[in-house]
Amino acid sequence: MRINIAAFIAGGSLLLFLPAVPENWAWICTATIVISLFGVCINYASIHNCYASSALLAVCCFALGFAWNAHYAQSRLANILSIEYESKDLILEGRVNALPQSSPGGAKFSLEVDKAYLGKSLIESFPGQVYLSWQPAWRNPQDVPEVIPGQRWEFKVKIKRPYGSLNPYTFDFERWSFYQDFGASGSVRSGKLITEKDIRFTEFALGMEYQRWKLRQKIQRLLPKDARYGGVIAALVMGDQNAIDQEDWRVFNATGIGHLISISGLHVTMLAGFGAMLATFLWRRNTLPLMIPVSKVAAAVGFLTAFVYAWLAGFQIPAQRTMYMVGVVAFALWSGRNPRSFDIWWWALAFVLLIDPMAPYTPGFWLSFGAVAAILYAMQDSDGLLGLPTGRELELDWRHRVMQALREACRVQAVVTIALLPLTLYWFYQVSIVSPLANAVAIPVVSYIVTPLAIAGALLPDFIGKWLLMPAHATMDYLSIMLSWMASWRWAIAWSSQPAGWAVALSTIGIVIAIRPGSIRRSWPSRTIGLVLCATLFIQPISNGNLVNGEFRATVLDIGQGTVVLIETKTKRLLYDTGPIQGKDNAGQRIILPYLRGLGINHIDRMVISHSDSDHIGGAASLLKEIGFDSMMGSLPSTNPLLVNLEGRGVPAIPCRFGQQWTWDGVEFHIWHPNELTIFEDPHPRKPNEVSCVLEVRNQSTSFWLTGDVEKQGEAEMVERLTQDVLSDLKDRTLIFMAPHHGSKTSSSQGLLLALSPDEAFAQNGYRNRYGHPHPTVTARYESMGIPFYQTPNTGAQVWEFPVNSGSKKMESLFWRQDSKRLWHREAR
Numbered sequence: 074m075r076i077n078i079a080a081f082i083a084g085g086s087l088l089l090f091l092p093a094v095p096e097n098w099a100w101i102c103t104a105t106i107v108i109s110l111f112g113v114c115i116n117y118a119s120i121h122n123c124y125a126s127s128a129l130l131a132v133c134c135f136a137l138g139f140a141w142n143a144h145y146a147q148s149r150l151a152n153i154l155s156i157e158y159e160s161k162d163l164i165l166e167g168r169v170n171a172l173p174q175s176s177p178g179g180a181k182f183s184l185e186v187d188k189a190y191l192g193k194s195l196i197e198s199f200p201g202q203v204y205l206s207w208q209p210a211w212r213n214p215q216d217v218p219e220v221i222p223g224q225r226w227e228f229k230v231k232i233k234r235p236y237g238s239l240n241p242y243t244f245d246f247e248r249w250s251f252y253q254d255f256g257a258s259g260s261v262r263s264g265k266l267i268t269e270k271d272i273r274f275t276e277f278a279l280g281m282e283y284q285r286w287k288l289r290q291k292i293q294r295l296l297p298k299d300a301r302y303g304g305v306i307a308a309l310v311m312g313d314q315n316a317i318d319q320e321d322w323r324v325f326n327a328t329g330i331g332h333l334i335s336i337s338g339l340h341v342t343m344l345a346g347f348g349a350m351l352a353t354f355l356w357r358r359n360t361l362p363l364m365i366p367v368s369k370v371a372a373a374v375g376f377l378t379a380f381v382y383a384w385l386a387g388f389q390i391p392a393q394r395t396m397y398m399v400g401v402v403a404f405a406l407w408s409g410r411n412p413r414s415f416d417i418w419w420w421a422l423a424f425v426l427l428i429d430p431m432a433p434y435t436p437g438f439w440l441s442f443g444a445v446a447a448i449l450y451a452m453q454d455s456d457g458l459l460g461l462p463t464g465r466e467l468e469l470d471w472r473h474r475v476m477q478a479l480r481e482a483c484r485v486q487a488v489v490t491i492a493l494l495p496l497t498l499y500w501f502y503q504v505s506i507v508s509p510l511a512n513a514v515a516i517p518v519v520s521y522i523v524t525p526l527a528i529a530g531a532l533l534p535d536f537i538g539k540w541l542l543m544p545a546h547a548t549m550d551y552l553s554i555m556l557s558w559m560a561s562w563r564w565a566i567a568w569s570s571q572p573a574g575w576a577v578a579l580s581t582i583g584i585v586i587a588i589r590p591g592s593i594r595r596s597w598p599s600r601t602i603g604l605v606l607c608a609t610l611f612i613q614p615i616s617n618g619n620l621v622n623g624e625f626r627a628t629v630l631d632i633g634q635g636t637v638v639l640i641e642t643k644t645k646r647l648l649y650d651t652g653p654i655q656g657k658d659n660a661g662q663r664i665i666l667p668y669l670r671g672l673g674i675n676h677i678d679r680m681v682i683s684h685s686d687s688d689h690i691g692g693a694a695s696l697l698k699e700i701g702f703d704s705m706m707g708s709l710p711s712t713n714p715l716l717v718n719l720e721g722r723g724v725p726a727i728p729c730r731f732g733q734q735w736t737w738d739g740v741e742f743h744i745w746h747p748n749e750l751t752i753f754e755d756p757h758p759r760k761p762n763e764v765s766c767v768l769e770v771r772n773q774s775t776s777f778w779l780t781g782d783v784e785k786q787g788e789a790e791m792v793e794r795l796t797q798d799v800l801s802d803l804k805d806r807t808l809i810f811m812a813p814h815h816g817s818k819t820s821s822s823q824g825l826l827l828a829l830s831p832d833e834a835f836a837q838n839g840y841r842n843r844y845g846h847p848h849p850t851v852t853a854r855y856e857s858m859g860i861p862f863y864q865t866p867n868t869g870a871q872v873w874e875f876p877v878n879s880g881s882k883k884m885e886s887l888f889w890r891q892d893s894k895r896l897w898h899r900e901a902r
Contacts, residue, residue, distance in 0.1 A: 074416070074419075075415075075416070075419050076127060076131050077130055077131055077134040078134075078419050078420070078422070078423045079419075080130075080131040080132070080134040080135040080138065081134040081135065081137055081138035081423065081426075082138060082422065082423065082426055083135055083138065084134065084135035084136060084137065084138025084139035084140075084142070085138035085139060085141060085142040085426055085430055086138075086142075086433065087138075087139055088139060088142040088143055088146060088430075089142075089433060089434075094143050094146050094147050094150070095143070098139070098140065098143040099140070099143075101136075102136045102137075102139055102140035102143070103140075105132065105133070105135075105136035106133050106136045106137060106140075109129045109130070109132045109133035109136065110129075110133055112125075112129045113126050113129045113130060113133075116129065141427070141430065142430040145430045145431075146430075149251055149254055150251075152200045152201060152202070152254060152256040153200065153234055153235070153256050153257070154199070154200050154203075154232065154233070154234045154235075154256050154257035155198065156234065158191065158196070158199075158232070159232070159233045159234060159841065160231060160233060160841050161191060161231070162229060162230075162231055162262070163189055163190065163191055163196075163229075163230055163231070163232060164189070164190040164227065164228070164229055164230075165184065165186050165188070165189050165190075165203070165227070165228045165230055166186070166187050166188040166189075166225070166226070166227045166228075166267070167184045167185045167186040167187045167188070167225070167226065168184070168185045168187070168223065168224065168225050168226075168271055168279075169182050169183065169184060169185075169220055169221065169222050169223065169224050169226065170183055170184070170185040170202070170222065170279055170282065171183040171222060171282050172222055172282050172285045172286055172289070172313060172387070173220045173221075173222070173286075174315045175219070175220070175315075176315070176316075178208065178209070178657070179206065179207050179208040179209055179217050180206075180207045180217055180220045181204070181205070181206045181207075182204075182205055182207075182220050183202060183203075183204055183205075183253070183255070184202065184203050184204075184205055184226070184228070185201065185202055186199060186200065186201060186202065186203055199256075200255070200256020200257050201254075201256065202253075202254055202255055202256060203230075203232060203255055203256060203257045203258065203259065204235075204250065204253070204255040204257070204258040204259075205228065205230060205232075205258070205259060205260065205261050206258075206259070206260050206261065207220070207260070207261040207264070208260065208261075218264075218266070221269075221270075221283070221286055222272075222279060222282035222283045222285075222286050223270045223271055223272040223279055223280075223282070223283045224266060224268065224269060224270065224271070225266075225267040225268035225271045226264050226265065226266055226267060227264065227265045227267055228261050228262075228263070228264045228265075229261070229262040229263045229264070230259050230260065230261050230262060231259050231260055231262065232257045232258060232259025232260075233257065233258065233259060233840070233841055234257060235247050235250035235251070235255055235256070235257065235258055236258075236840045236866075237249075237250075238630075238631040238632060238633055238664060238865075238869075239631050239869035239870065239889050239890045240630050240631050240664055240668055240869065240870040240889060241668060241671060241870060241889065242502075242571060242667050242668050242670070242671025242672070243663070243664050243667045243668055243671075244663070244667070248434060251431070252431045252434055252435070270283075277384070278384070281384040281385055284385060285311045285312075285313070285385060285387065288307075288310060288311045288385070288531050289307055289311065289313055291531060291535070291538070292306055292307050292310065292527075292530075292531055292542065293307075294535075295530070295535060295538055295539045295542050295543075296542055296543070296546055300546055301318075301321075301550065301553075302321070302546055302549045302550060302553065303316060303546065304316030304317040304318070304321075305317055305321070305334055305549055306523075306527045306542065306545060306546055306549070308334050308335055308336075309334070309335075309336070309340070309519070309523065309524050309527050309528070310527050310528055310531045311336075311385055311386055311387065311531075312335060312336040312386040312387035312389050312392070313387070314334070314335060317334065319662075321553070323560070324553065324556050324557050324560045325556070326501070326503070326505070327505060327507075327559075327560035327565050327566050328505055328507055328508060328511035328515070328556045328559050328560050328565070329490075329504075329505030329507070329508025329509075329511055329512060330508070330511055330512055330515040330516075330519070330556065332440070333512075333515055333516065333519045333520070334519075335389065335391070336382075336383075336386035336387070336389050336391065336392045337391050337520075338391045338392070338394060338395035338441065338445070339520055340382075340386075340392075340520070340524055340528075341379050341382055341383060341386070341391075341392050341395040341396060341399075342379075342395055342399070343520070343524070343525070344378055344379065344382050344528070345375040345376065345378050345379040345382075345395075345399050346375065347378070348374045348375050348377065348378030348379075349371040349372065349374055349375035349378075350371075351374070352370050352371045352373075352374035352375070353367055353370070353371045356370045356371070368406060369406055369407055372402065372403035372406045372407065373403055373407070375399055375403065376396070376399050376400045376403040379395060379396040379399045379400070380396055380400075383395070383396040389437060390425060390429075390432055390435060390437040390438050390441055391437055391441040393421075393424075393425050393428075393429075394421050394422075394425060394441050394442060394445070397420065397421035397424040397425065398417050398418070398420075398421045398445075401416075401417045401420045401421065402417060414449045415446075415449055418442070418445060418446060418449060421442075422442055425438070425442075436496070436500040436501075439496045439500075440493060440496055440497075440500075443492060443493055443496055444489045444492065444493060446492075447488050447489060447491075447492030447493070447584075447588060448485055448488060448489065450585075450588065450589070450590070451484070451485075451488040451492075451588040451589065451590055452481070452484070452485065452488070452590065453590040484593075486509055486512060486513070487509070487588075488588045490508060490509060491584055491587055491588055491604070491607060492584050492588055494580060494584070494607055494610055495572060495576075495577045495580050495581065495584075495610060498569050498570075498571065498572050498610050498611075499571055499572060499577070502568065502569055502570060502571060502667075502670040502671055502673075503566050503567065503568050503569065503670070504566070504567045504569070505565065505566055505567075506564055506565055506566065506567055507559045507560075507562065507565045510559070511556060511559055514552070514555065515552060515556070518548060518552050519549075519552070522545075522548050523545050523548050523549050523552075524545075526541045526542070526544055526545035526548070527541075527542060527545040529541050530542035530545060567611070568670065568673075568675055569610065569611050569613070569673060570613060570614060570670070570671060570672055570673025570674075571671045571672075572610045573614070575609075576609045576610050576612060577610070579606050579609045580606055580607045580609055580610045582603075582606055583602075583603040583604065583605065583606025583607040583609075584603065584607060585603070586599055586600060586602065586603030586606070587600045587603030587604050587607065588603075613673045614672070614673060620641060620642060620643045620738075621643060621877065622643055622738050622739045622877075623738070623739035623740060623772050623773060623877035623878075624642070624643070624740075624772065624874070624875060624876055624877055625640060625641060625642045625738075625740045625770060625772060625777075625875055626640070626641045626872065626873065626874050626875070627639070627640050627641075627770070627777055627809075627872075627873045627875070628641075628668075628870065628871070628872050628873075629811075629835060629837060629865065629870065629871040629872075629873070630652075630664060630665065630668065630837075630865075630870050631664075631837075631865040631866070631868075631869045631870045631871075631889065631890075632652040632653065632660050632664060632665075632837055632865070633652075633653060633655075633660070633838075633839040633840070633842075634653060634688055634815065634838055634839035634842045634844070634846070635650070635652040635653035635660060635688035635689060635691065635837065635839075636649070636650040636652065636683065636688070636689050636781065636811075636815075636837050637649070637650050637651060637652045637660060637664070637665055637692070637837070638650065638779055638811075638837075639668075639669075640770055640777075642737045642738040642739075642740045643737075643738035643739075644737070644738055645678045645679075645737040645738060646674065646676070646677050646678050646679075647677070647678060647679045647680075647681060647737075647742070647770075648665075648677050648679075648680050648681070648696075649681045649683070649768060649779045650681070650682060650683050650689040650690070650781070651665060651680070651682070651689070651690060651691060651692035651693040651696055652664065652665060652688070652689070652691055652692045653687060653688035653689075653691045653692075654687050654688075654691035654692075655691075659691045659692045659694075659695055660691055660692040661691065661692020661693065661694070661695035661696040662692065662695040664692075665692050665696060666692075666695065666696060666699055666700070669700060674700075675700060675701060676700065676701040676702075676703075677700055677701070677702050677703075678702075678703045678704070678737075679702070679703060679704050679705070679706060680693070680696075680702050680704075680705045680706070680707075681705075681706045681707060681729070681766060681768060681779075682705065682706075682707030682708070682709060682715070682766070683707065683708060683765045683766045683767075683779075683780075683781025683782065684707070684708045684709070684761040684762065684764060684765045684766065684781055684782060685708070685709050685710060685713055685761045686761055686762070686782060689781065689782070690709075690713075690715060693715050693718075694714075694715065694718060697718060697719070697722060697724075702724050703724070704724060704725050704726075704727060705719055705724055705725070705726045705727065706726075706727040706728075706729050706733075706744075706766065707726070707727075707728075707729050707766055708728070708729045708747060708751070708753065708761070708764045708765060708766045708781075709726075709753060710753050710754060711753055711754055728751070728753055729744055729747070729766035730744060730747060730748065730749045730750075730751055731744055731745060731746055731747065731748050731749050731794060732744065732749050739772065739877075740770060740771070740772050741770070741771045741772070742768060742769070742770055742771075743768070743769040743771065744766065744767065744768060744769075745767040745768075745769060745791050745794060746764075746765065746766065746767035746783055746787050746790065746791050747763075747764040747765070747766070747787070747790075748790060751764055761782070762781075762782040762783065762784050762787075762814060763783065763784055763786055763787045764787070765780065765781030765782050765783040765787065765813075766781055767779065767780050767781060767783055767787075767791065771806065772875060772877060773806075773877055773878045774806060774807060774875060774876060774877065774878045774884070775806055775807045775808075775809065775875040775884060776803050776806045776807070776808045776809070777808075777809045777873070777875065778808070778809065778810045778811055778829070778831075779811050780810070780811045780812070780813040780820075781813065781814075782813060782814040782815075782817075782820070783813045783814070783820065784813065784814060784817075784819045784820045785819055785820060785822045788813065788820065788821075788822045788824065788825040789822070789824065789825075791825060792824050792825055792828050795828050795829070800828065803829065804830075807832045807833075807875075807884060808829055808830065808831045808832050808833075809831065809832065809833050809834070809835070809873060810826075810829060810831035810833070810834045810835075810860075811834070811835060811836070811837075812834050812835065812836040812847060812851065812855075812862070814846075815836055815837060815838040815842075815844070815846040815847060816836040816838060816846050816847020816848060816851045816852065816864075817844070817846055817847070817848055817851070818848035818850055818851060820851070821851045821854060821855070823854065826854065826855075826858060826860070830858075831860050832860070833860065833861045833862075833863070833886075834855055834860050834861070834862050834863070835862070835863040835864070835865070835868075835871060836862070836863075836864050836865070837865050838864060838865065838866065839866070840866040841866075847862075847864065863886075863888070867890065868888040868889070868890055869888060869889030869890030870888075870889040871886060871887070871888055871889075872886070872887040872888075872889075873885070873886050873887075874886075874887075
């Protein structure tokens, strides 16, 4: 059975590595299944070769797995919004079918669409589910009413196909939308409530979402309004993590206890055990055990408790995994079987992937199943650690039993920490050094004090619940004081990069050796070798990707409506602008920092800020908290808060002016704007765009221009500075040009383009942004001049690599998005 389950999983997983769903998958899979089953029948009737039958059944299961995943993917792809309805005002009628994300800034929620109208015309083919954001006008929270699961609304919306910035190592909104089955996303202009509650008795999932909303409301009502960790309590009770502050997440991740601030398998097991104990207590009355044995009733009630709580907790993967494992054990007990531990694990894995084929895209899937697999593998002989067979532990003195329990708990913690190293570094690029110490305190406190009190307080009547939720919150408050102190230690976190494939392979071998079952005292030398193999995960990639003297690389991040470009030479790095602010979020925290962490970059030699607009300076403050900078250069007024921030950190700030130049590793950097007499005082006589810091990066073969938001007046001044000597020097180089001001109609003047004559150009702009950048006249201008014009909404992140000279090797451009596929696009020029 294990082989067939593994074959089903392998068949389904194959689809994850293909660029698209094959066109004839249904016929191929059907033919494979029919031929395999026919072969099994013939073999059973005549040859009786059990190995041949097993192989044919495995092939059949492989084809079934692939067919199931292909059908799943194809049905979701068919749910995508047609491009003709993008950015148009539509009327949608439908139900809120999931727990909304509510905050003072508005609400985000899923809508099950029943009818869609363009004007008065009914749209026949429309996505069945969309993701909407309802923001208050002028930031007035009263403008957005409470959105509740089960409500039926009529909304006026403007929507678009699922679209998000696409960069290496960062959150992929499009993949998340596909995983959640959202065919479109957009914003609500206005709404009219049709029905307060429309949940039929048979709609179990929607009913559970409504109960989750009631639990969240109850927790918010019973806790004080200023309760710092109310969001943590909600997360522990019903899996809603949206109200947890980002600073708290930083502390939890730094101390390695993030896995506790959710519905973990331990919580589901604990509640299932409580349900089984209660059933045992009640069923042991009169002659009830003669009808059905107590053990079977306890197993059934335990599974039912786990099932209900898993749904109440949002059906997260760790909760699903535990629920299925409890269910397999209950089924085995009722059917008189005695399954092995790994059989239970395999069945749970099969059920998760059968119901949710896209689960492997989530970190929780790998961390949850990986941790349990490691424990089952490593602790096979744990009952015999003191030399006694299972069932005779009570013959020991209580002190020995306590010591045995502590040793096993420590070993389990060490096993999980070591086993999850590759996954932790792959997903999060960091390892908490203080995690063992923090978890030693946090696991018992959160699992046996905070969580039981929180769940009981949320489920019991208000007059009792309040006095349970309050101590749960107080305990979490005191625990967080210790965690914050530990997170502040300089060595609390070991930062690395996303590990290479060879390092993951070596570390996996090392993990198998290091955590294997058996006596640690007798096998410590080989286990030490295993840990050394695990240490290969922390080997950093060669600085700046093997760039030699005179070469440089430019990474143009897909940042939306803003600018961020990373320049790398052999030993130096320069960051040009830091992207936009979007509400409480900013590009530094959301995109730039994960990208730098994924590459293992913790230090930038120079930050260049083109000017003071928020879409260019928005992420700077967040980056300064996490990344070291040697210096800053920019066109900022003297009163700008960023300059005060830099001064407090001891980072020198240099005004940007024409004529400045420097050389790193044989690569030249030239400033072309603003002029050398510019004084950066506030208020400045010229608007910020016109004093944008324009930087040229040059080597023997290439000239790469970063232009900020400079407009026609500044461009005219630059043309005057481009003497014949400069232009003749540039003629011998390939010139790559950033379209100024994201391609607005007030920039990319004919004069500057004729003077520079770029070979290629690019623009960083938001998808269907409200400014209409790049302007059609500008796009037409580049096209008429025969200049290829690449826009980040179409290309995703762009990586340009420039050799020392054109004779050594060709310039290369790599685009992260290729016709909406998640593949690198490599084009030699």
